[in-house]
Amino acid sequence: MGFVIAVDGPAASGKGTIASRLAAHYGLPMLDTGLLYRAVGVRLLDAGGDLDDAAAAEVSARGLDLAELERPEVRTRAAGEAASRVAVHPGVRAALFDLQRAFAGQEGGAVLDGRDIGTVIAPEAPAKLYVTASPEVRADRRWKQLTGQGETVSFEEILADIRKRDERDGGRKDAPMAQAEDATLLDTSEMTIPLAFDAALRIVETARARWGNPKG
Numbered sequence: 001m002g003f004v005i006a007v008d009g010p011a012a013s014g015k016g017t018i019a020s021r022l023a024a025h026y027g028l029p030m031l032d033t034g035l036l037y038r039a040v041g042v043r044l045l046d047a048g049g050d051l052d053d054a055a056a057a058e059v060s061a062r063g064l065d066l067a068e069l070e071r072p073e074v075r076t077r078a079a080g081e082a083a084s085r086v087a088v089h090p091g092v093r094a095a096l097f098d099l100q101r102a103f104a105g106q107e108g109g110a111v112l113d114g115r116d117i118g119t120v121i122a123p124e125a126p127a128k129l130y131v132t133a134s135p136e137v138r139a140d141r142r143w144k145q146l147t148g149q150g151e152t153v154s155f156e157e158i159l160a161d162i163r164k165r166d167e168r169d170g171g172r173k174d175a176p177m178a179q180a181e182d183a184t185l186l187d188t189s190e191m192t193i194p195l196a197f198d199a200a201l202r203i204v205e206t207a208r209a210r211w212g213n214p215k216g
């Protein structure tokens, strides 16, 4: 495995923003694994399926075409909820495992963000961050993001979504959202995006030095 950076944490903590900037900094490919689950949820809803039907959700996951990750529908509030509901099914997680594992196994390394990268997908990753922020801060960030995309929703509705998502993601039996024992916690509640990236970069550089990358 090359230099893999795992960026886990709850909804709207800023994982994707940090992961994409780390990927650009190191010239590494990046996978937002949440898009996989969002696309599975959206395609199941498109087919008129039940998000709580484990078998139907697995069929949806096994039929996923990566081009579907580009659909604008996957970035909506509804897609985030659908993702979290299909993500509880072990069959869905199993169907998406090999793709994520292969992405992490790329020779030069990779950056992946999600909920279980440091614990399940790439437990041997040399650099692991667990990015978080208070539920209120995360709800504010998500509310600004969704209303900026034209969705009509209240802050209070998003805060309720965040709390429900945290509970479901952290409470599920299979691959629950969790900070890996060797992951460094990064609370971005009081940080701007540049400050959060700087803090993340310091953590990754420390891990990189320890990893002894021949490129120095």
Ligand SMILES: Nc1ncnc2c1ncn2[C@@H]1O[C@H](COP(=O)(O)OP(=O)(O)OP(=O)(O)O)[C@@H](O)[C@H]1O
Pocket (backbone or CB within 6 Å): 009, 010, 011, 012, 013, 014, 015, 016, 017, 018, 034, 113, 141, 142, 144, 145, 188, 191, 192, 193, 196
């Ligand atoms: N430190 C920050 N300060 C202010 N806004 C931020 C910060 N980090 C990220 N954001 C903004 O918050 C929103 C959510 O960020 P991002 O998509 O990176 O979160 P995430 O953890 O990947 O979310 P999810 O896992 O739900 O996809 C985006 O609009 C992003 O620009």
Ligand SMILES: Nc1ccn([C@@H]2O[C@H](COP(=O)(O)O)[C@@H](O)[C@H]2O)c(=O)n1
Pocket (backbone or CB within 6 Å): 011, 012, 033, 034, 035, 037, 038, 080, 083, 084, 085, 087, 113, 114, 115, 116, 117, 165, 169
């Ligand atoms: N590795 C992952 C990534 C995501 N999920 C589930 O998908 C939902 C949406 O993810 P976002 O990153 O787009 O918010 C998330 O709430 C999880 O339920 C997952 O289980 N594992």
